[in-house]
Amino acid sequence: MHSNVDMVKLTDVPERITHWILAGSFLVALVTGLGLMYHHWSVIPTIFGGYYASKWIHIFSGLMFGLSLVVAIPMWWKDCLFVEGDGKWIMKAGGYLWEAEDLPPAGKFNAGQKVFYWFVVAFGILLVATGLVMANALVFPVVLARWAFMLHAMSVFVLASFLMVHIYLGTIGNPGTIQAMLYGWVTRAWARVHCPKWLEEKMDNI
């Protein structure tokens, strides 16, 4: 497959491992967290071995998410700096939701993915920080602990909702995209549509 001339390598191994540890830990923390938040979803804690087990699985997956954030943030931040044309791209949703003409060409990540990255950075840090305060609530002033509970819930609302967009556009919404995070290689045709500027620069460097 890698010898196929029509394939180009979009992500390397560290990127893919980081992405899936980040995603996996977030999903485990999200699901156990929802189980602890919504009492009528007692099936979730049951699957994870009860409410007590859910608490610790939630805390450890959250810590894992925090650690993978430490790796992920410096890994992609340069690729996610906004450039000229990103605003225009956002206004047209990159043609991903409705047809759009005259799209500013996207780089390795399009403007929408960049926004998602910065949301993950901001609200991810907030989630981990507030989670640490909640897990050690008695060490902190009660006012701070109370704010932590609220900001934790707010952050998960923002990130979990955005995550659904990310999952849809990365899977069934755009066939061929998930390969970038599974094998790292995408078709040249895919790259021409989704990352034209990145493809152009890559070809120039050869």
Add this chain to the structure above:
Amino acid sequence: MAEHMMLIDLTKCTGCRACQVACKEWNSLRAEKTVFNGTYQNPPDLSYDTWTLVRFDEMKSKDRLKKVKWLLRKEGCMHCEDAPCVQACPSPGALVKTPEGAVVHNPKYCIGCKACVVACPFDIPRYSPKDEKIAKCTLCYDRITEGKVPACVEACTTGCLEFGPKEDILARAMARVKEVNGSLYPNNGYKTHVMYIIPDYARIEEYSHLNPDPRVPATELWWKNLFKPLTLIGMGGVAGLAVLHYLIKGPHKVEDKGTEGGDNNA
């Protein structure tokens, strides 16, 4: 059983601590080693093994005939009507509001998350790292459901503690407040199943460790009433819209004839 209440008439408290001892005895709570700290306060604070205690506040008075003002207050769970601890608790059954008005913790279901400790406007639940659980006054739920009064009320030597049906206790409180020219606590509209009668020589603010303005923390109202439903609406809404988008627009396929590769079903 109908809703019940406890009235703590602070005009009658002599600080004998019979309530403290009775609570320990009935609930089989471990004794704690304490040290003399220069005041009558002993033990120094509520704990996992101390669910009620008498707070001693010694203060200088401007009245020259009564140089020292001594405020005594039996502290314990206030058994809130809309108990923030119950609202905050993630483990069903660990904290329960009973029809009698008691807020009861069940160690069997407590997962030791400390959310109730943070939520309580009175700083009552106490966490034990060793047991990884919280504990607090249960209004002697095991006694009141058998028609008895709580152990502290039973032991009270002066009639400072009264327990009975809600209407009776409220009527009693109103009458007593008039009688002693005192005031009721809580007096800000916050509803609890334990109330204090504050003597005329004291102000609420003078009692240590007594929140003058108890209420459900605003932060809890925000996460419970806003962000909790919003998370479901956000996730479900986006998922629903994604399905709609897929059905209407279909997948955004890469059309490039002659280019092989790429499993489109991935």
